[in-house]
Amino acid sequence: MARNETAARCGVTVGMMRRSAEAVCPTITTIVQDLRVEMARFEPVVQAVESLVPRVEIAEPGTMYIPISGAVAYYGGEEALCERLDKELEPYGGDRRMGLAAGIFASYQAVRQTTTDDPLHIVDNDAEFVRNLDVESLGSADIAATFRWLGITTLGALAELPVSAVVTRFGREGLLAHRQAQGMSRRVDPRSIPEDMTVESQFDPPIEDFEQASFVARNMAQRLIGNLAPHGVAPHRVVITGIAADGSERSRTWRSADPFSDKSLAERVRWQLRAWIEGVTGGIHGGLALLRLEPADLSGAGRQMALADDAKAFEETQRALMEVQAIAGRENVVVAHPQGGRDASERVLWTRWGDKENTAERDLDAPWPGQIPGPSPALVPSTRIPFDITWVDGIPEQVRLRSRWVPVLSWAGPWRRSGRWWDEEGPSDQYQIVTSTGAYLCEVREGRSYLLAVYD
Numbered sequence: 001m002a003r004n005e006t007a008a009r010c011g012v013t014v015g016m017m018r019r020s021a022e023a024v025c026p027t028i029t030t031i032v033q034d035l036r037v038e039m040a041r042f043e044p045v046v047q048a049v050e051s052l053v054p055r056v057e058i059a060e061p062g063t064m065y066i067p068i069s070g071a072v073a074y075y076g077g078e079e080a081l082c083e084r085l086d087k088e089l090e091p092y093g094g095d096r097r098m099g100l101a102a103g104i105f106a107s108y109q110a111v112r113q114t115t116t117d118d119p120l121h122i123v124d125n126d127a128e129f130v131r132n133l134d135v136e137s138l139g140s141a142d143i144a145a146t147f148r149w150l151g152i153t154t155l156g157a158l159a160e161l162p163v164s165a166v167v168t169r170f171g172r173e174g175l176l177a178h179r180q181a182q183g184m185s186r187r188v189d190p191r192s193i194p195e196d197m198t199v200e201s202q203f204d205p206p207i208e209d210f211e212q213a214s215f216v217a218r219n220m221a222q223r224l225i226g227n228l229a230p231h232g233v234a235p236h237r238v239v240i241t242g243i244a245a246d247g248s249e250r251s252r253t254w255r256s257a258d259p260f261s262d263k264s265l266a267e268r269v270r271w272q273l274r275a276w277i278e279g280v281t282g283g284i285h286g287g288l289a290l291l292r293l294e295p296a297d298l299s300g301a302g303r304q305m306a307l308a309d310d311a312k313a314f315e316e317t318q319r320a321l322m323e324v325q326a327i328a329g330r331e332n333v334v335v336a337h338p339q340g341g342r343d344a345s346e347r348v349l350w351t352r353w354g355d356k357e358n359t360a361e362r363d364l365d366a367p368w369p370g371q372i373p374g375p376s377p378a379l380v381p382s383t384r385i386p387f388d389i390t391w392v393d394g395i396p397e398q399v400r401l402r403s404r405w406v407p408v409l410s411w412a413g414p415w416r417r418s419g420r421w422w423d424e425e426g427p428s429d430q431y432q433i434v435t436s437t438g439a440y441l442c443e444v445r446e447g448r449s450y451l452l453a454v455y456d
Helices: 005-009 018-023 035-050 069-075 079-092 104-112 126-131 139-151 155-159 163-181 210-231 262-277 310-328
Strands: 057-060 063-065 099-100 121-124 201-205 234-244 249-255 288-299 334-338 348-350 389-392 394-403 404-417 428-433 436-447 448-455
Touching: 035 057, 035 079, 063 104, 079 099, 079 104, 079 121, 099 104, 104 121, 104 126, 126 155, 126 163, 139 163, 155 163, 163 394, 201 210, 201 436, 210 262, 210 288, 234 262, 249 262, 262 288, 394 428, 394 436
Parallel strands: 057 249, 099 121
Antiparallel strands: 057 063, 201 288, 234 249, 234 288, 334 348, 389 394, 394 404, 404 428, 428 436, 436 448
16 A cells, blocks of 8 residues: 555555565565554645645545645746645655646646656646546546446547436436536536534533443534435535534535445544544544534435345444444444455454444455364354363364263364464364254364364
8 A cells, every 4th residue: 555765665655465565575565555653644734735725635545635725826827826835744744746637637637647756747627637537537447347348448439429328328327427527527416405414412520431422423524424315315525524622613624426324424533533633633622612614515326225225224234333332332232244364363353333334354265274174163262262072092082062072063174273383372173063062163272172163
C-alpha cells in the first residue's frame, strides 16, 4: 500500500507482494494498514488546506477534493493556488500530488497520471481528457474486462456507444460508466432533504474516550441510514460536526463514490473522531459534547435487500449486537472468517464486530500439506488442555472424560508435526478420536496427550 524512503531505496515499490518486498529488503518491517491511525495523521494536513480553501471533502485518508472556483480568483490563477497549497503542505513532507479538473472523476484520474517529478496535472477539457483513458480507470475490474471482450478499450470508444445499449447491457453501473466516459460529473439526485434527516446526539458528561465515541458513531450512522431508507435514498456526502465542552466546533465533510451504508459511514465517523480526540492538533478540549451527522447528495441506489430479507429483523439484530458489545466490551464480540492454515487454531481469522474484516495472514486456497482433513472442529480452546488417553500397541483404547473412561470407537492419524524448532518446540503427533460421547482432535507431545479441539 505504501513504503517509506528507506524501503524505496532498497527497491520496494507500491503494489509489491509482501514476500517480494522481504526478498529485496530482508530487514524490512511490515505494518498492517490502520486507516484510523492514518486519518489521525491526515487531519492536520486537511486543516492546513482548509485554512486556504474552505469546504474540503475527504474521500479517504490521504485523498481530498477541494472546490477551487472561488480560490482561483482570490489567489490569481490555478497554478498560483497550487503553489500556495504546496507551500502550505511542505512542513508535512511526503509525496504531494494534485489534479485539477471540472469534475470529480476527471480530477481523480488527473492525479493518477502525475509523477514525483511532475506532481501537478491540470485538465483543460474533461471530455477530451477522459477519451484516451483506459477502461480500467472506471474502477471495476469486471466491467472493464467485459468492455475489453467487446473490443472497447478506451473511454472514448465507450462514449460513442448509444447510452440505451449500455444501460440495457450493464444497468446502472453502465450508465455511470457512460457518463464518466463523456466527461460528465456524477449527477446528484435532486431530492430535498427533510430537516429531520440530520442526526444529532448530546453527551452529558462529555465523551473523552475514543472507545465510547466509536460506539456512539456506529449508533448514529445506523440511525441516519435507517431514517433515509424509507425514502429509498442514501447519501454520497455526509458532514460530520463535533462540538466540544468549551463550545469550540469542528466540522469535516466526507465523500464516497458509492452511497454510504451504515457500516461504511460508521467507519468514516470513527476515523474522524479518532483524528479529533487523539490527534496531534490538541484533541477536543473538555470532551465531545455534541455530534451531528448531516446527509447530502442523496442517491436512489440505497441498500437493496433480497426477497427473503427482513429489514426489521436485521435492524433488531444490529441493535442487539450493539447492546451486547456495550456491555461485554468491543474486544469480546467478534466475527469469524476462514483463512488458510494446517492446525485448527490457525484457520480462523477473528474481527471485532462492526469493524472492517482483517486481512488474512494465510491463503485459504493454498495446498497446506499435512492439514487435518475435514470436517472442521466446532470448538477450539485457546490453549492445549491435558487429555488422558490409554494406548495399546500405539492404538488409542480409552479416553478419560472427567471421572470416567470411555472406549474409543474409531480413530485416524497420526499427522506428524515437526514443531517450531526455532522456538525450541519439539515434534508432535495429532489424532482424530471418536467415542460414544463425541469426537476429539488430540495431540501427543513428549509423552503427554492434549485436547486441541472438539467436533460437533
